[in-house]
Amino acid sequence: AQTVTQSQPEMSVQEAETVTLSCTYDTSENNYYLFWYKQPPSRQMILVIRQEAYKQQNATENRFSVNFQKAAKSFSLKISDSQLGDTAMYFCAFRTSGTYKYIFGTGTRLKVLA
């Protein structure tokens, strides 16, 4: 079965510091896509960053970057220069090529402290 595991239910970080959220997944497929979504208190799910498994280069989006380790099936999210607006629930997700289903982790609640 395909699964996504986020082992950190809650984390906190001081404003302007860097934090890394962990995500591991399990699949026997070789082609897939990985995502990090942010869910702020408004509960609107917002795409933060995505990564294609066939790309070795780690994706970056401004202050957000990933560390994609395909062999280890690990996909962590690094947030640099944390801001108060980064306070949210973060979900890791993946989808294998050729399917329509997205598998989500249980989420990590991140709190940025002033």
Place this chain on the structure above:
Amino acid sequence: SQTIHQWPATLVQPVGSPLSLECTVEGTSNPNLYWYRQAAGRGLQLLFYSVGIGQISSEVPQNLSASRPQDRQFILSSKKLLLSDSGFYLCAWSLSGRTDTQYFGPGTRLTVL
């Protein structure tokens, strides 16, 4: 650009009453459509997905149903709500044929009393 709408934003319903939540997507054709439920403080549970009009796949057997009467319209229904149906319902879409990224609507908060 594409946008996704959901309504109502909030809903309070008594146990045993019917339910109809609507989701529409603008700016794209033949999207893949999804319904998720999120219990308080929990992750996302996929309920239904659709890859075309009249094509509905169910992930969780329960008293909910989904329909897709038009290309960009996805409806979640129930004939009789249960207390356990309370939660936050999210609709999402992805591009047909290129289902690499899902985009979510603003959600509906349903409380069953």
